[in-house]
Amino acid sequence: MEEVDIAIIGAGVIGLAVSYILSDVSKEILVVEKNSSFGQEASSRNSEVIHTGIYYPKDSLKSQTCIRGKELLYDLCSRYNIPYKKLGKLIVASDKKGQAKLDNIYRNALECGIKNLKFLDKKKIKKLEPDVDAESALFSPDTGIVDSHSLMKFFFNIAKKRNINFTFSVEVIDIKKENSLYEIIVKEPDGERFSFRTKFVINCAGLWADKVSDFIGMDAEKFHYKIHYCKGQYFRIRNPKKFSITHLVYPPPNEIDLGIHVTPDLAGGLRLGPDAKYVSDIDYNIDEKEKNVFFDSVSNFLPVLEQDDLIPDTAGIRPKLQGKNEGFRDFIIREESEKGFPNFVNLIGIESPGLTSSLAIAEKVKLCLTTH
Ligand SMILES: Cc1cc2nc3c(=O)[nH]c(=O)nc-3n(C[C@H](O)[C@H](O)[C@H](O)COP(=O)(O)OP(=O)(O)OC[C@H]3O[C@@H](n4cnc5c(N)ncnc54)[C@H](O)[C@@H]3O)c2cc1C
Incomplete structure (x- = not known):
């Protein structure tokens, strides 16, 4: 069975930013995306606003990643000619x-x-x-807009240049833990199934992130991961x-x-x-x-x-993560050793300001991998 270091599930802006940031840690990364191309869900269906972090409670992950992510994003856009405008x-x-x-x-x-x-x-x-x-x-004054497609294309092109593999139209349908590795079971468009092994799993599945986490046995209701x-x-x-x-x-x-x-x-x-x-x-x-x-x-x-x-x-x-009539819920960016799933990183509830925060979220994922 094929084996990789890191499997990233989902090629929205978060999966792409993570692949870009991790591409200098490992070359054996496989990104699995169920759609025929990257960024066809939330990442291409948003306001494309670069937020500044004024709304979120101090020290929450939304606040931290938005404030840092905004700086990283403006810097990246200006260095690599990714279209953006600081409109205010x-x-x-x-x-x-x-x-x-x-x-x-x-x-x-x-x-x-x-x-x-x-x-x-x-x-x-x-x-x-x-x-x-x-x-x-x-x-x-620092709020702006960014061309989200150009941003994602940038992450994708650089990651590919650094030999990260992407597989499209392939859906993750189950995950099993095998000692210190994970077996990822996927379905191809013709219905064929195959599996591969990986040391690390990064769950960047957006609207389906609770289901992906459920595959391995992290019950969405029990752990308050329901989307x-x-x-x-x-x-x-x-x-x-x-x-x-x-x-x-x-x-x-x-x-x-x-x-x-x-x-x-x-x-x-x-x-x-x-x-x-x-x-x-x-x-x-x-x-x-x-x-x-x-x-x-x-x-x-x-x-x-x-x-x-x-x-x-x-x-x-x-x-x-916040249900109807419920209060503020923060992003979940968590390495799941405590639940018995070491090297499995969950990214759940990545709503706004996820686009702004993408690079800072990816930095946090990198930290999860290098400290566990
Ligand atoms: C209406 C709206 C407005 C917003 N406005 C802003 C804004 O102005 N500024 C801002 O910063 N943020 C904004 N956001 C938030 C931002 O768009 C999201 O936080 C960000 O796009 C999330 O990216 P993602 O990669 O996590 O999710 P997605 O883009 O949804 O990507 C997840 C990917 O995982 C794939 N996937 C899922 N399950 C599987 C599986 N089993 N196997 C393989 N692949 C799988 C999906 O096909 C998808 O491509 C907005 C969001 C919305 C909906």
């Missing part, structure tokens, strides 16, 4: 409730060491964004030139998401979204009836918006 972001408020949320974000950001946020009044908002109507805003699907839809603005938007513009955040925001993209387009709804199936269709909700929400701070400006765009699904 306004979180706008028009009532007392919204203002209180901005105050909380500001306090949290300070606690996390982010000191360059600024409050803007109505006049200053108008100066920056003439089309935006709000009483106050919190301005985050809840939370769908986010986008509408695109038909005629972006009608608007003078040059920054990201967000409402105050909700319990489960950051609110339907306006995101300029690198091609000069404008997108609204995502919304947030818990769902039971993975289905990327857009419910056009939701257009009203998007319109009502965004026209609150962008009054020049008209219903006809909106056309359905894409949707993504967040792999949330």
Whole structure:
């Protein structure tokens, strides 16, 4: 039976970043992806925002990896010509409730060491964004956008150049522990099954990460690894030139998401979204009836918006550990020796800011491997 050092399950931005970072530790790495190419799930169905880490509790993994990941990502993009733009972001408020949320974000950001946020009044908002109507805003100058496909292509190309192997259209369907090794059982598109052995397993399976962990016997319910699907839809603005938007513009955040925001993209387009709804199936269709909700929400701070400006765009699904009506849950980045599975690294619940955090998450995985 074939044997490798490290098996990475999933070639989204996390699996790719991990393969890129680990490619200087080992050459015997196999990345297994069930789709025919990399990055076809959450990693290509998101807002492509480089977050700064202002929302997450101090010292949480989301906070740590976002703050570090943002620095690493800006540096990588500028060194290797990966398209990105540091646009800056306004979180706008028009009532007392919204203002209180901005105050909380500001306090949290300070606690996390982010000191360059600024409050803007109505006049200053108008100066920056003439089309935006709000009483106050919190301005985050370091928030940006990145071309996620180019980023993933960069990780993939470099990893391949360093002799990392990728196998596509091959699904991991079971994992068995064999003394100090793991046997990975996979299914090919024609239904054929084969197995290989590996010393290390890195579970980067996104929406399916709880199932992959379950294969080896880590029960998702028992260990609180169950993933809840939370769908986010986008509408695109038909005629972006009608608007003078040059920054990201967000409402105050909700319990489960950051609110339907306006995101300029690198091609000069404008997108609204995502919304947030818990769902039971993975289905990327857009419910056009939701257009009203998007319109009502965004026209609150962008009054020049008209219903006809909106056309359905894409949707993504967040792999949330936080269930409906539950509180904050952090990323899980864990080497599972304590549960009896040494050298098995679980990455579970890697929702936003996973894209921003990808390089910092990969660094943490490297640390897991080198300290166990
Ligand atoms: C609507 C939305 C908006 C977001 N906005 C932002 C944002 O603006 N900024 C930000 O930083 N983050 C954002 N995120 C989060 C970010 O997109 C994710 O954190 C990131 O893409 C997760 O990457 P991943 O590789 O873990 O998952 P995925 O991209 O889902 O990749 C997992 C891969 O594993 C493969 N796989 C699963 N099971 C198996 C198996 N059994 N065998 C083989 N392969 C398997 C899948 O096919 C898939 O390709 C957003 C997410 C969503 C959904």
